[in-house]
Amino acid sequence: MSILVTLQEVLSWILILAGAFFVLVGAIGTVRFPDFWARLHAASVSDSAGMILLFLGMALQAGFSLVAVKLAIIGAFLFLTGPTSTHATANAALVSGLRPKEAEGLTGAELRNKDTAQAIEPDGAKDPGA
Amino acid sequence: MIYTIAATMVLIAMLLTLYRLFAGPTLYDRVLAVNLFGTHTVVFIGILGFLTGRPDFLDIALLYALINFVATVAILKFFRYRAIGDVGRTPIRKRKSASRRIKLPKIRKRAKDSGGK
Numbered sequence: 001m002s003i004l005v006t007l008q009e010v011l012s013w014i015l016i017l018a019g020a021f022f023v024l025v026g027a028i029g030t031v032r033f034p035d036f037w038a039r040l041h042a043a044s045v046s047d048s049a050g051m052i053l054l055f056l057g058m059a060l061q062a063g064f065s066l067v068a069v070k071l072a073i074i075g076a077f078l079f080l081t082g083p084t085s086t087h088a089t090a091n092a093a094l095v096s097g098l099r100p101k102e103a104e105g106l107t108g109a110e111l112r113n114k115d116t117a118q119a120i121e122p123d124g125a126k127d128p129g130a
Numbered sequence: 131m132i133y134t135i136a137a138t139m140v141l142i143a144m145l146l147t148l149y150r151l152f153a154g155p156t157l158y159d160r161v162l163a164v165n166l167f168g169t170h171t172v173v174f175i176g177i178l179g180f181l182t183g184r185p186d187f188l189d190i191a192l193l194y195a196l197i198n199f200v201a202t203v204a205i206l207k208f209f210r211y212r213a214i215g216d217v218g219r220t221p222i223r224k225r226k227s228a229s230r231r232i233k234l235p236k237i238r239k240r241a242k243d244s245g246g247k
Binding site for chain 2: 013016017019021023024027028030031036039040043046047050051054055058061067070071073074077078081082084085086088089090093095096098
Protein backbone atom coordinates (compact mmCIF):
# COMPACT_ATOMS: atom_id res chain seq x y z
CA MET A 1 0.00 0.00 0.00
CA SER A 2 2.82 2.33 0.79
CA ILE A 3 4.36 1.60 -2.58
CA LEU A 4 1.17 2.69 -4.30
CA VAL A 5 1.09 5.94 -2.33
CA THR A 6 4.71 6.63 -3.20
CA LEU A 7 4.01 5.86 -6.85
CA GLN A 8 1.07 8.27 -6.82
CA GLU A 9 3.20 11.01 -5.27
CA VAL A 10 6.06 10.56 -7.73
CA LEU A 11 3.68 10.43 -10.70
CA SER A 12 1.92 13.61 -9.60
CA TRP A 13 5.28 15.38 -9.15
CA ILE A 14 6.33 14.36 -12.64
CA LEU A 15 3.04 15.53 -14.11
CA ILE A 16 3.14 18.88 -12.28
CA LEU A 17 6.73 19.56 -13.31
CA ALA A 18 6.01 18.60 -16.92
CA GLY A 19 2.95 20.85 -16.95
CA ALA A 20 4.87 23.80 -15.54
CA PHE A 21 7.61 23.15 -18.12
CA PHE A 22 5.10 23.23 -20.98
CA VAL A 23 3.47 26.39 -19.63
CA LEU A 24 6.85 28.11 -19.44
CA VAL A 25 7.90 26.91 -22.89
CA GLY A 26 4.66 28.15 -24.42
CA ALA A 27 5.12 31.57 -22.83
CA ILE A 28 8.72 31.78 -24.08
CA GLY A 29 7.52 30.86 -27.55
CA THR A 30 4.82 33.52 -27.34
CA VAL A 31 7.51 36.11 -26.67
CA ARG A 32 10.10 34.94 -29.17
CA PHE A 33 8.19 33.82 -32.25
CA PRO A 34 8.25 36.37 -35.08
CA ASP A 35 4.68 36.30 -36.28
CA PHE A 36 1.14 36.17 -34.96
CA TRP A 37 0.48 32.90 -36.77
CA ALA A 38 3.57 31.35 -35.24
CA ARG A 39 2.62 32.62 -31.80
CA LEU A 40 -0.69 30.76 -32.05
CA HIS A 41 1.20 27.46 -31.93
CA ALA A 42 3.14 28.41 -28.82
CA ALA A 43 0.00 29.65 -27.10
CA SER A 44 -1.74 26.35 -27.86
CA VAL A 45 1.12 24.37 -26.28
CA SER A 46 0.83 26.41 -23.11
CA ASP A 47 -2.95 26.35 -23.23
CA SER A 48 -3.64 22.66 -23.74
CA ALA A 49 -0.67 20.49 -22.82
CA GLY A 50 0.59 22.41 -19.80
CA MET A 51 -2.87 22.97 -18.36
CA ILE A 52 -3.94 19.33 -18.73
CA LEU A 53 -0.73 17.96 -17.20
CA LEU A 54 -0.89 20.38 -14.27
CA PHE A 55 -4.50 19.59 -13.48
CA LEU A 56 -3.85 15.83 -13.78
CA GLY A 57 -0.97 16.13 -11.34
CA MET A 58 -2.99 18.19 -8.88
CA ALA A 59 -5.91 15.73 -9.12
CA LEU A 60 -3.51 12.88 -8.30
CA GLN A 61 -2.36 14.84 -5.25
CA ALA A 62 -5.93 15.46 -4.14
CA GLY A 63 -7.08 11.83 -4.38
CA PHE A 64 -10.79 10.95 -4.33
CA SER A 65 -12.37 14.10 -2.97
CA LEU A 66 -14.40 17.15 -3.90
CA VAL A 67 -11.21 18.96 -4.87
CA ALA A 68 -10.52 16.39 -7.58
CA VAL A 69 -14.04 16.86 -8.93
CA LYS A 70 -13.53 20.63 -9.09
CA LEU A 71 -10.19 20.14 -10.83
CA ALA A 72 -11.81 17.81 -13.36
CA ILE A 73 -14.56 20.36 -14.05
CA ILE A 74 -12.05 23.18 -14.58
CA GLY A 75 -9.86 20.95 -16.74
CA ALA A 76 -12.76 19.83 -18.93
CA PHE A 77 -13.96 23.40 -19.37
CA LEU A 78 -10.52 24.70 -20.29
CA PHE A 79 -10.02 21.71 -22.58
CA LEU A 80 -13.12 22.77 -24.52
CA THR A 81 -12.77 26.55 -24.46
CA GLY A 82 -9.02 26.94 -25.00
CA PRO A 83 -8.93 25.67 -28.60
CA THR A 84 -12.24 27.41 -29.25
CA SER A 85 -10.97 30.82 -28.26
CA THR A 86 -7.69 30.24 -30.11
CA HIS A 87 -9.68 29.37 -33.22
CA ALA A 88 -11.87 32.44 -32.75
CA THR A 89 -8.77 34.65 -32.48
CA ALA A 90 -7.22 33.12 -35.61
CA ASN A 91 -10.47 33.43 -37.53
CA ALA A 92 -10.90 37.08 -36.56
CA ALA A 93 -7.32 37.84 -37.57
CA LEU A 94 -7.80 36.11 -40.92
CA VAL A 95 -11.05 37.93 -41.63
CA SER A 96 -9.52 41.29 -40.75
CA GLY A 97 -6.82 40.81 -43.38
CA LEU A 98 -3.79 39.74 -41.36
CA ARG A 99 -1.63 37.39 -43.38
CA PRO A 100 1.45 35.32 -42.57
CA LYS A 101 4.74 37.00 -43.30
CA GLU A 102 6.26 34.37 -45.54
CA ALA A 103 3.31 33.96 -47.90
CA GLU A 104 2.07 37.47 -48.38
CA GLY A 105 -0.66 37.57 -50.99
CA LEU A 106 -1.02 33.80 -51.24
CA THR A 107 -4.68 33.65 -50.32
CA GLY A 108 -7.13 31.40 -52.09
CA ALA A 109 -9.25 34.22 -53.43
CA GLU A 110 -6.35 35.84 -55.18
CA LEU A 111 -5.03 32.62 -56.63
CA ARG A 112 -8.28 32.23 -58.56
CA ASN A 113 -7.19 35.21 -60.60
CA LYS A 114 -5.40 33.68 -63.55
CA ASP A 115 -2.55 36.06 -64.30
CA THR A 116 -1.54 36.53 -60.67
CA ALA A 117 -1.54 32.75 -60.27
CA GLN A 118 0.80 32.47 -63.20
CA ALA A 119 2.98 35.15 -61.74
CA ILE A 120 3.28 33.28 -58.45
CA GLU A 121 3.37 29.62 -59.39
CA PRO A 122 6.64 29.20 -61.34
CA ASP A 123 8.46 31.24 -58.73
CA GLY A 124 7.12 29.11 -55.89
CA ALA A 125 7.89 25.88 -57.72
CA LYS A 126 11.50 26.84 -58.19
CA ASP A 127 12.16 28.28 -54.76
CA PRO A 128 9.97 26.82 -51.99
CA GLY A 129 11.79 28.73 -49.26
CA ALA A 130 10.84 32.11 -50.64
CA MET B 131 8.68 22.27 -2.61
CA ILE B 132 7.34 20.95 -5.88
CA TYR B 133 4.52 23.45 -5.76
CA THR B 134 6.96 26.30 -5.18
CA ILE B 135 8.90 25.34 -8.30
CA ALA B 136 5.73 24.99 -10.37
CA ALA B 137 4.30 28.27 -9.08
CA THR B 138 7.55 30.09 -9.88
CA MET B 139 7.60 28.70 -13.42
CA VAL B 140 3.98 29.68 -14.00
CA LEU B 141 4.67 33.14 -12.58
CA ILE B 142 7.60 33.62 -14.98
CA ALA B 143 5.33 32.46 -17.81
CA MET B 144 2.73 35.04 -16.73
CA LEU B 145 5.34 37.80 -16.82
CA LEU B 146 6.46 36.78 -20.31
CA THR B 147 2.84 36.76 -21.46
CA LEU B 148 2.41 40.24 -20.00
CA TYR B 149 5.37 41.37 -22.08
CA ARG B 150 3.67 40.08 -25.21
CA LEU B 151 0.44 41.72 -24.09
CA PHE B 152 2.05 45.15 -23.88
CA ALA B 153 4.41 44.81 -26.84
CA GLY B 154 2.15 42.95 -29.26
CA PRO B 155 2.23 44.66 -32.63
CA THR B 156 -1.30 43.78 -33.64
CA LEU B 157 -4.59 43.62 -31.78
CA TYR B 158 -4.79 39.85 -32.17
CA ASP B 159 -1.45 39.35 -30.45
CA ARG B 160 -2.88 41.17 -27.48
CA VAL B 161 -6.11 39.16 -27.51
CA LEU B 162 -4.07 35.96 -27.65
CA ALA B 163 -1.91 37.16 -24.76
CA VAL B 164 -4.97 38.08 -22.67
CA ASN B 165 -6.45 34.64 -23.26
CA LEU B 166 -3.17 32.95 -22.37
CA PHE B 167 -2.77 35.11 -19.29
CA GLY B 168 -6.21 34.09 -18.10
CA THR B 169 -5.38 30.40 -18.49
CA HIS B 170 -2.12 30.95 -16.62
CA THR B 171 -4.04 32.71 -13.86
CA VAL B 172 -6.44 29.76 -13.50
CA VAL B 173 -3.50 27.36 -13.25
CA PHE B 174 -1.69 29.64 -10.82
CA ILE B 175 -4.72 29.92 -8.52
CA GLY B 176 -4.94 26.12 -8.43
CA ILE B 177 -1.25 25.72 -7.63
CA LEU B 178 -1.48 28.44 -4.99
CA GLY B 179 -4.30 26.58 -3.26
CA PHE B 180 -2.20 23.43 -3.05
CA LEU B 181 0.87 25.43 -2.03
CA THR B 182 -0.86 26.89 1.00
CA GLY B 183 -2.49 23.56 1.84
CA ARG B 184 -6.01 24.92 1.45
CA PRO B 185 -7.32 24.04 -2.03
CA ASP B 186 -10.51 26.03 -1.55
CA PHE B 187 -9.65 28.64 -4.15
CA LEU B 188 -10.67 26.32 -6.97
CA ASP B 189 -14.12 27.89 -7.14
CA ILE B 190 -12.44 31.19 -7.95
CA ALA B 191 -10.35 29.45 -10.59
CA LEU B 192 -13.47 27.96 -12.17
CA LEU B 193 -15.16 31.36 -12.21
CA TYR B 194 -12.06 32.90 -13.74
CA ALA B 195 -12.01 30.26 -16.49
CA LEU B 196 -15.64 30.99 -17.37
CA ILE B 197 -15.14 34.76 -17.45
CA ASN B 198 -11.93 34.42 -19.45
CA PHE B 199 -13.60 32.59 -22.32
CA VAL B 200 -16.55 34.98 -22.44
CA ALA B 201 -14.21 38.00 -22.32
CA THR B 202 -12.09 36.73 -25.22
CA VAL B 203 -15.12 36.14 -27.43
CA ALA B 204 -16.61 39.50 -26.43
CA ILE B 205 -13.41 41.39 -27.26
CA LEU B 206 -13.17 39.71 -30.66
CA LYS B 207 -16.82 40.40 -31.39
CA PHE B 208 -16.51 44.03 -30.38
CA PHE B 209 -13.52 44.70 -32.59
CA ARG B 210 -15.17 43.01 -35.55
CA TYR B 211 -18.62 44.57 -35.34
CA ARG B 212 -17.90 47.63 -33.16
CA ALA B 213 -20.80 46.56 -30.94
CA ILE B 214 -21.33 43.92 -28.29
CA GLY B 215 -25.06 43.43 -28.28
CA ASP B 216 -27.34 43.59 -31.28
CA VAL B 217 -25.26 43.17 -34.40
CA GLY B 218 -27.74 41.17 -36.44
CA ARG B 219 -29.84 44.08 -37.68
CA THR B 220 -27.41 45.80 -40.02
CA PRO B 221 -25.19 43.60 -42.17
CA ILE B 222 -21.48 44.19 -42.02
CA ARG B 223 -21.27 45.45 -45.59
CA LYS B 224 -23.34 48.51 -44.82
CA ARG B 225 -21.56 49.72 -41.73
CA LYS B 226 -18.32 51.57 -41.91
CA SER B 227 -16.32 49.89 -39.22
CA ALA B 228 -12.57 50.01 -39.05
CA SER B 229 -12.16 46.30 -39.59
CA ARG B 230 -13.69 46.49 -43.04
CA ARG B 231 -11.42 49.28 -44.11
CA ILE B 232 -8.30 47.15 -43.76
CA LYS B 233 -7.41 46.04 -47.23
CA LEU B 234 -5.86 42.75 -48.14
CA PRO B 235 -2.16 42.94 -48.88
CA LYS B 236 -1.41 43.36 -52.55
CA ILE B 237 0.46 40.77 -54.50
CA ARG B 238 3.93 41.81 -55.49
CA LYS B 239 4.15 41.18 -59.20
CA ARG B 240 7.51 39.72 -59.97
CA ALA B 241 8.89 39.04 -63.41
CA LYS B 242 9.50 35.39 -64.23
CA ASP B 243 13.20 35.78 -65.06
CA SER B 244 14.05 37.54 -61.80
CA GLY B 245 12.68 34.73 -59.64
CA GLY B 246 15.83 32.70 -59.14
CA LYS B 247 18.07 33.66 -56.28
